Amino acid sequence: MLEVRERFSMDVANLESYSSYVREVDGECVFVRVWNNFLFSGSRSGEVTCWDFSSGVELWRSVFEGPCSDSDCDDEVFFLTESDNVHAIRMHSGEVDWSVKLEGSSDFVRISNGFVWVTTSVYNFEIQDYSEGVVWQIDFEGRVRNKWETFGRAWSLSDQEGKLVLGLSRPRSGYAIVSENGIDYPELEKPQPVTTGNGGGDVPVVLGHSNGSVSEIVDHVVKTVSQVGSSVRAIDYFGGWVAGMDSGGVSSSEDFGSWSINLGGIIDVLSFGPSLVAERGIWVPSWRDGKSVIFLINPKGGSVDLEISHHSRIVSVFGGEEVICFGDDAGCVFVLEGDVLRRRFSMPLKEMEDGSRSSELRRKIRGLRGG
Numbered sequence: 001m002l003e004v005r006e007r008f009s010m011d012v013a014n015l016e017s018y019s020s021y022v023r024e025v026d027g028e029c030v031f032v033r034v035w036n037n038f039l040f041s042g043s044r045s046g047e048v049t050c051w052d053f054s055s056g057v058e059l060w061r062s063v064f065e066g067p068c069s070d071s072d073c074d075d076e077v078f079f080l081t082e083s084d085n086v087h088a089i090r091m092h093s094g095e096v097d098w099s100v101k102l103e104g105s106s107d108f109v110r111i112s113n114g115f116v117w118v119t120t121s122v123y124n125f126e127i128q129d130y131s132e133g134v135v136w137q138i139d140f141e142g143r144v145r146n147k148w149e150t151f152g153r154a155w156s157l158s159d160q161e162g163k164l165v166l167g168l169s170r171p172r173s174g175y176a177i178v179s180e181n182g183i184d185y186p187e188l189e190k191p192q193p194v195t196t197g198n199g200g201g202d203v204p205v206v207l208g209h210s211n212g213s214v215s216e217i218v219d220h221v222v223k224t225v226s227q228v229g230s231s232v233r234a235i236d237y238f239g240g241w242v243a244g245m246d247s248g249g250v251s252s253s254e255d256f257g258s259w260s261i262n263l264g265g266i267i268d269v270l271s272f273g274p275s276l277v278a279e280r281g282i283w284v285p286s287w288r289d290g291k292s293v294i295f296l297i298n299p300k301g302g303s304v305d306l307e308i309s310h311h312s313r314i315v316s317v318f319g320g321e322e323v324i325c326f327g328d329d330a331g332c333v334f335v336l337e338g339d340v341l342r343r344r345f346s347m348p349l350k351e352m353e354d355g356s357r358s359s360e361l362r363r364k365i366r367g368l369r370g371g
Contacts, residue, residue: 015294015310015326018344019334021056025049026063029327032318035073038091039325041333042068046082050094056335060094074111077140081106086118088142098142104134108157110164115139117164117178119154130169135178148183150176156197158205165217167194167207175207175217188215188222199237206241208232214243216253226253229260236319238272242282242299250284252299259302263295264288271319274338276305276345283324285314294326306345 016022027045034040038059039051046066050059065083072079077097078089084106088097104120111117115137122132130153137146154176156167164178173191177184192209199205205217212229215222229251234244240255244267251260265288275281275296285294292314296306316327322338 012293012307012309013344015292015308015334018308018336018341020337020340021335023049023051023056023058023333023335025327025331025333027066027331028329029316029331029333030068031071031316032325032327032333033071033073034318034320034323034325035078035091038073038078039333039335040071040073040078041327042071042080042082043331044068048080048082048089050078050091053335059092062089062094062096069106070108072109072111079109079111079116081109081118084120086116086136086138088116088140100138100142100144102134102136104132108154110157110159112159112164113162113180115145115180117157119150119157119166121153133168135164135166135176135183137180146180148178150183151185152193155194156207158197158200160200160205160217161219165197165200165205167197169193169195175215186222189225195232196235198235199241203237206235206237206243208235208243212245214241214253216241224253226258233267234270236271236282238280238299240299242270242272242297244270244284248286248288250282250297250302252302256299257301261297261302261304263293265293268313268315269317271317271324272299273319273324274322274336274341276342280321281305283317283319285310285317285326287313292328 025041025043026047027043030042032041037053039053042048044067046064049061069081076091078091080087084102087099102120104122107119109118118136120134121130133150133153135148151172152168154166158165166176170193173193174188192211194207195210197207207215210231214226216224229245229249230247232243240253242252244250248264249262263286265286270284272280273283282297282299285292292310294308312328312330314326315329318325324336326334
């Protein structure tokens, strides 16, 4: 496995230098999401903020019990899980249409087949693990239609052809398929606890396991299981999967050549997003020695195209074709757009840093003025 930390010694610009703009929330940024022309972020303290994506202007800010967990969107409604609740919120105004109090900690939320699906879990302090899990089916009026207990906590929730795929921890150590008709537990050839998952919709569902294997599910059938290293912490799919490991390693599926590199730090999140060329790249923040280095990796071969430094830990990410957004544990949200990224990459480093300092000063002045 190639050690990227030893190979790279180039000067790197900071994250703000490449960002179109930076915004702040109160507390660690648990999630960041772009939907149409809205940018959303939720924090561990329970604060949810919505900005106009194009301008960066704040539209509304609300505080819930917290901590925030997850979000999804449908038409003009933003769905939020936090504490033991799920909320339906109007995107334009921040007005809460309805709220439902659930049992246990509200984890994931997905919109599928005309319903809101939420997973909850209960942590058992005696055994130091999650002992109970439930998946809830709620209609768009906020009425609970059904709920099913699951064998283990759901560590991922994906939509696939109108059904939900849940990646499960012990004791099931596999996955479940949920629909209006109930819950099924397909067998994995070698069951292992799921630690993370992604995909769904028009692409396969991919699940990362505690032993480093990756399960790829197509049409609710496991297509491949590959061994890639230590426990999987983050995974994404776009024409193939790329997974980040507990060990700091990053590995790809056969679609990209089955490459592996080691970034030398903790990987909390990763995502496909814009690159320095026309095709998408894979963005991987790595936390080591009290600072982050964000790597932009070419999926075809695993070469590193760019390094970006950051003083705080990156804990959330949202990626699209021409945008990548990061949230850190200091409560900052960074928006990087493809055209801005490529333009600034061609600038001298000092010119980028000067622009970054000017931007930081303007941001502090706005904060003092309350704007």
